[in-house]
Amino acid sequence: MPESSAAVPASNTPSDAAVLYREKIWPNFWIWLVSAGLSSAGILVFAPISIAAGITAAVVLFVIISVLLIVSTPAITVTGSTLRVGRATIERRFLGTAEAYRGKEATAERGTRLNGLAFMCIRGWVDPVVRIEITDPSDRTPYWLTSTRHPDQLLAALRSRN
Numbered sequence: 001m002p003e004s005s006a007a008v009p010a011s012n013t014p015s016d017a018a019v020l021y022r023e024k025i026w027p028n029f030w031i032w033l034v035s036a037g038l039s040s041a042g043i044l045v046f047a048p049i050s051i052a053a054g055i056t057a058a059v060v061l062f063v064i065i066s067v068l069l070i071v072s073t074p075a076i077t078v079t080g081s082t083l084r085v086g087r088a089t090i091e092r093r094f095l096g097t098a099e100a101y102r103g104k105e106a107t108a109e110r111g112t113r114l115n116g117l118a119f120m121c122i123r124g125w126v127d128p129v130v131r132i133e134i135t136d137p138s139d140r141t142p143y144w145l146t147s148t149r150h151p152d153q154l155l156a157a158l159r160s161r162n
Contacts, residue, residue, distance in 0.1 A: 021078040021157030028125040035065040078157040085146045086121040096133030098158045100151035121146045
């Protein structure tokens with residue numbers, strides 16, 4: 001899996017279905033190393049039975065962990081009419097201001113400044129976050145907070161009006 005995914009450039013077609021931005025938040029390299037380390041525990045558990053059983057258990061554990069990591073990888077997609085983060089979708093007409101945070105500011109947004117009603121799609125292996133205000137009067141969610149490797153490109157896509 002790639003360590004980061006590049007953002008898709010804006011499309012020139014004026015369709016609402018045209019993707020302005022797309023990003024998959026793949027796990028970093030060190031997550032895969034941790035997965036391999038955890039999987040190797042299968043060798044320790046099954047080695048007294050047989051080394052072949054231990055290696056088989058390690059491979060099976062690594063495959064299971066890898067599938068879970070890939071299946072749970074969220075995507076951020078901005079089109080002319082919608083924003084989709086993970087499994088959540090909202091019409092762009094209900095989006096207010098969006099701001100990017102990095103470093104200590106991002107940590108504060110994920111921690112001490114976090115509103116308990118906010119929708120979050122954050123990954124610990126991605127530092128930058130983008131906070132997107134929700135203006136829908138019937139939605140109690142004040143904002144969405146999402147991890148992204150390309151906060152400036154996501155902000156540009158959110159600010160563009162197709």
